[in-house]
Amino acid sequence: MIALLEVREARAREDLESWLEMLREAEVQAEAARQRLEHARIAREEVALMFAEGTVPAREGDGASPAPTVVEEPVRVAGAVPTGPVLREGYDARPPVWRTGLGADALCGAYRQVFETALAAPGPVTVQELTRALGRDAARLNEVEKVRHRAYALQARGWLLRERGLFRPAAGPVAQAGIPASADALSPASASG
Structure with a gap:
């Protein structure tokens, strides 16, 4: 039994x-x-x-394509020095893959805002911190996800590194910006995040 x-x-x-x-x-x-x-x-x-x-780009052959909505207003981030016009909620071209010689001016609109905000931060930042620093409501999931989408795109193209959910500029773009990279900074090629 x-x-x-x-x-x-x-x-x-x-x-x-x-x-x-x-x-x-x-x-x-x-x-x-x-x-x-x-x-x-x-x-x-x-x-x-x-x-x-009305900021959807026209397809090829449709004639003139409408330009993104441009709002002349500075990004309000402590320590950041914004340059040029800020694109608000319009169409932003995908960021290029980072390579030597590219600076933040190669980025468009919100991608540039997210990168410059991470660059100006004293250390690695969360997406919520980036969202707040960009003047968006971090309590609204939609706003946080928009910033997260752009931060992930920047990470995939070598501009940012992501470690344990925190973003920081990659060593190459930091050096290109003239800011001394920290000893533990990784190159974009070695980012595994």
């Missing part, structure tokens, strides 16, 4: 492990789907905003 109960217990343990493994896989897939949903929602909201403001 004990032997039968031990066999039953072993089978039940195997079933439990199998179900727990399926549950872990489902959680991973659910998180991936949640991220895809969030990215799609943000993209839809940004496109809807561009249509509402």
Whole structure:
């Protein structure tokens, strides 16, 4: 009788492990789907905003393309020295991959604002801190996600590094800006974030 109960217990343990493994896989897939949903929602909201403001670029062959809405207003960040006009919620060209010789002036609109804000920060910053420093409402998820989207794009192109959820300028752009890089700064090529 004990032997039968031990066999039953072993089978039940195997079933439990199998179900727990399926549950872990489902959680991973659910998180991936949640991220895809969030990215799609943000993209839809940004496109809807561009249509509402009339800043959607025309397709090739459509004639003249409307220019992004330009607002002459400085970025209010302690220590940052903004240059040029600020693009607000319009179409910003994707940042180029960082290479020697490129400075912050190669970035457009909000990408430039996010990079210059991270550059002016005394150390690594969270997306919420970047959002607040840019004068946006960090309590609104939509505002935080817009900044996060741009920070991730800058990270993917070698302008920023991300470590444990904190962003800081990569060593190359920091040196290009004339700011001494810290001893622990990584080059864009070695960023694994």
